[in-house]
Amino acid sequence: MVNYIWVFMILISLGFAMVNGTMAEVNEAVFTGAKEAITLSIGLISILVFWLGMMRIAEDSGLLSKLSALFKPLISKLFPEVPSSHPAMGYILSNMIANMFGLGNAATPLGIKAMEELKELNDGKNEASRSMITFLAINTASITFIPTTVIAIRMNYDASNPTDIVGPTLVATAVSAVAAILIDRFFYYRRSKKG
Amino acid sequence: MEIVSAISLWFIPVLIAFILIYGTYKKVPTYESFVEGGKEGIKMAVSIMPFLVGMMVAIAVFRASGALDVMVNWIRPALELVGIPAEIVPLALIRPISGTAALGITSDLIGVHGPDSFIGTLAATLQGSTDTTFYVLTVYFGAVGIKKMGDALKVGLLADAVAIVTAIIVVTFMFSK
Numbered sequence: 001m002v003n004y005i006w007v008f009m010i011l012i013s014l015g016f017a018m019v020n021g022t023m024a025e026v027n028e029a030v031f032t033g034a035k036e037a038i039t040l041s042i043g044l045i046s047i048l049v050f051w052l053g054m055m056r057i058a059e060d061s062g063l064l065s066k067l068s069a070l071f072k073p074l075i076s077k078l079f080p081e082v083p084s085s086h087p088a089m090g091y092i093l094s095n096m097i098a099n100m101f102g103l104g105n106a107a108t109p110l111g112i113k114a115m116e117e118l119k120e121l122n123d124g125k126n127e128a129s130r131s132m133i134t135f136l137a138i139n140t141a142s143i144t145f146i147p148t149t150v151i152a153i154r155m156n157y158d159a160s161n162p163t164d165i166v167g168p169t170l171v172a173t174a175v176s177a178v179a180a181i182l183i184d185r186f187f188y189y190r191r192s193k194k195g
Numbered sequence: 196m197e198i199v200s201a202i203s204l205w206f207i208p209v210l211i212a213f214i215l216i217y218g219t220y221k222k223v224p225t226y227e228s229f230v231e232g233g234k235e236g237i238k239m240a241v242s243i244m245p246f247l248v249g250m251m252v253a254i255a256v257f258r259a260s261g262a263l264d265v266m267v268n269w270i271r272p273a274l275e276l277v278g279i280p281a282e283i284v285p286l287a288l289i290r291p292i293s294g295t296a297a298l299g300i301t302s303d304l305i306g307v308h309g310p311d312s313f314i315g316t317l318a319a320t321l322q323g324s325t326d327t328t329f330y331v332l333t334v335y336f337g338a339v340g341i342k343k344m345g346d347a348l349k350v351g352l353l354a355d356a357v358a359i360v361t362a363i364i365v366v367t368f369m370f371s372k
Contacts, residue, residue, distance in 0.1 A: 003283040004250065005348070006250070006253055006343075009253040009254070009256070009257045010252075010253050010256055010257075010332065012257070012260075012262050013253075013256040013257045013259070013260035013262050014256070014259055014260070016260040016265070017259075017260040017261075020260065020371050022259060022260050022261050025259040025260070025355045026256050026259050026260050028248075028259065029252070029255035029256045029258070029259035030252055030256060031259075032255060032256070032260055033248075033251045033253075033254065033256065034248045034251070034252050034254025036251055036255070037244070037247035037250070037251040037252070038244060038247075038248065040247060040251075041240050041241075041243050041244045041247055041271045042240070044240050044243070045236065045237060045240040045364070046219050046274045046299065048215045048235075048236030048239050048240050049233040049236035049237060050233070050236075051236070052232040052233055052236040052239075053228075053229035053230065053231075053232040053233035053236070053237050054211065054214050054232070055221055055232060055236075056228045056229060056231055056232025056233075057214050057215065057218040057229055057232070058217075058218070059232075060216050060218065060221075060223045060360065061214075061217050061218040061221040061223045063214065063217050063218075084369035098222060099203070102279040106207070108334065109236060109239070111261040111331070111334075111335050112239055112335055112339065113235075115335045115336065115338065115339045115341070116338070118200055119339045119340075119341065123249050126340055126341055126342040126343060126352075127341065127342070127343040127345065128301045128341050128343060128345040128347050129275050130338065132336075132341065132347070133345055133346055133347045136331065136332065136335065136336075136350070136351055137347075137350045137351060137354050138229040138345050139326060139335070139355050140291075140325070140326050140327075140328040140331055140332075140351040141326070141354045141357075141358055142324065142325055142326035142358075143327070144323055144324060147319070147322065147323025147324075149322070149323075150299065150301070150319045150322050150323045151217050153298075153301065153302045153310075153319070153367060154305065154306055154310045154315075154319060155312040156302075157211075157302075157305050157306055157309070157315075158310065159310030159311055159315075160310075160311050162310070165316060165319045165320055165323065168316070168320045168365045168366050168369050168370070169319075169320050169324050171361075171365045171369075172322040172323075172324035172358060172361045172362040172366075173323070173358075175357075175358075175365075176324060176325070176354060176357050176358035176362075177357075179354060179357040179361070180350070180354035180357070180358075181358070183350050183353045183354055184350050184354075187346040187349065187350055188346075191345075191346065
């Protein structure tokens with residue numbers, strides 16, 4: 001599906017540029033887009049190295065498995081395929097906690113690590129497993145308690161109370177997270193019916 | 196609300212201190228563990244590169260060609276029928292595709308309409324309660340080499356749609372008189 005969307009986006013854009021005469025902009029976008037992607041990945045290196053280093057200490061000291069034991073009932077309901085003592089649990093949890101506090105940068109390495117562990121559980125297949133899709137759904141619905149960036153922007157523009165969006169964001173995020181899990185379950189049962 | 200900003204300021208330092216103290220207490224070779232874990236980070240960043248380049252070029256081209264604007268204009272009348280302000284449409288469409296672009300639109304909306312306006316509040320809530328699905332998908336699956344995504348994209352985008360609708364309902368309910 002991604003293959004089709006990807007090709008569709010590029011071809012539609014090229015067709016559009018022909019009709020609208022924006023070919024020059026498109027030419028430039030090819031290079032700036034690629035450059036931005038590399039800049040982004042280079043920028044990610046520092047964060048990835050630091051947080052994966054820290055998390056390795058947490059893993060080696062048994063902190064991660066302690067954390068998973070704490071939230072075991074909730075998480076094992078969400079991820080029935082993952083054994084409760086598996087390191088994947090610890091990474092999934094730490095990723096969710098980092099997201100809740102709006103630490104997007106710290107959340108990414110943990111999310112990747114969680115995916116890696118989930119892949120191992122799935123015998124290293126290059127196909128997304130049920131748990132991976134659930135994890136992704138929860139991530140894109142993004143459970144946030146403190147939308148740090150948004151609060152910062154509101155402060156910049158002298159909002160009368162920069163943090164008063166915390167309430168609505170919490171409600172919206174809670175509802176959408178529940179919805180994401182339900183949607184994920186619906187697709188899972190549809191898949192398993194098909195066999 | 197001071198508590199909230201205090202938490203975001205102290206969370207990371209306290210977490211680092213806690214991990215280090217606990218590791219030392221459990222007699223983990225902390226520095227060596229750190230380096231071992233960090234090595235993985237470099238490998239990961241490199242393995243994400245091609246996935247990000249592919250996705251970000253497509254998105255950049257899509258925006259630069261003007262195709263995105265046209266799509267926004269198509270959907271606009273339908274949304275206005277149900278009382279959703281047209282100004283928010285570009286943000287809702289961009290949010291799953293590009294985090295930085297969405298952040299740009301959000302600050303623009305807040306700047307133009309004011310942080311305490313309905314549109315400003317709605318933009319802020321939208322920005323805070325959804326995530327960049329395409330980015331998460333590309334980075335997470337790309338890093339570990341998942342080629343067949345299954346229902347992941349469909350589930351992610353549907354979850355986004357629900358988040359957007361929820362944000363609109365919640366903000367309408369809480370802020371408009």
